[in-house]
Amino acid sequence: MSKFIIGPHMRLQEWVAEEKGYFKNEGLDYDFIDSTGFSQLSVKSATELPKNQIKGAYQTIEQGRTCDISSACHWTINMAAAAGHGRLWAGAYSVLPCGIMVPPESKIRRAEDLADGPITVGYQSGSHYTTIQALEPILKREEIKLHFGGMIFQRLELLIDREIPVATAFGASMYFAEQLGFRKILDCTFMVAAIVKEGVDENDVEKFYRALKRAQADIDMNHQRYTHYYKREFPTRFHDVMDTRVFGPGERIVFAPYTKEMYDETQQWIESWNIFEEGLKGRKSYEESVVQA
Secondary structure (H helix, E strand, O other), X not given: OOOEEEOOOXXXXXXXXXXXXXXXXXXXXXXXXXXXXXXXXXXXXXXOOOHHHOOXXXXXXXXXXXXXXXXXXXXXXXXXXXXXXXXXXXXXXXXXXXXXXXXXXXXXXXXXXXXXXXXXXXXXXXXXXXXXXXXXXXXXXXXXXXXXXXXHHHHHHHHHOOOOOOEEEEHHHHHHHHHOOOEEEXXXXXXXXXXXXXXXXXXXXXXXXXXXXXXXXXXXXHHXXXXXXXXXXXXXXXXXXXXXXXXXXXXEEEOOOOOHHHHHHHHHHHHHOOOOOOOOOOOOOHHHHEEOO
């Protein structure tokens, strides 16, 4: 049997479980890698890119990530599992703080001020879907304008360097922007899910989540002890100015099922916005796409 490959996903839980020995305590035979590498897989650009150059979270899963269980927004995980790129772990999901951010000097003050202006997001990534979902009750559909500027750290660099006026950021990247004085115009907190590679032992996944559950309790009690781990996954250009003491706990794992109702409603919403041009045709059902914990 090969070892179970664990990689952090710009959140604290894996780091804490590794530090505290929770994976070992669960009897998991594993390797811990410092980064899943997905932050380097997309070109950043302040201009409109040709469609064949735009990549996001969905494409990194389609191409294959390095760890055996991988997290992303539930929209992407849902569609990737339905397309046969792994199986959605239905035993838990997460909630990830997120916001549409602007520089301190920006004249944008209200969500209504975002109408018809480009908001930089990641293509078929959490920021893409959640920006639409958050603005849907506020703006007309035709007023929501998105600009695809790369993965999370590419977008963060564009925003901090003032190459773009607005971007959606989540977790530690949002906390860092707030530390630098950037303002949140609209909360876009969203759901995260996990996908398991084909052939991975489900017993190992259960051990993994039992370890994360213990880590989650530690984070809930005193997240300040662990926010220094955020720096491990940030570009080195930011390290000298980051003050992780002021960062929040970030993503929180909810140990409740990702249900068939969630699965079906999510796919219907994605199709209503034509985010995947091929639509839902030929995609697998919930029963075919998930691993039931």
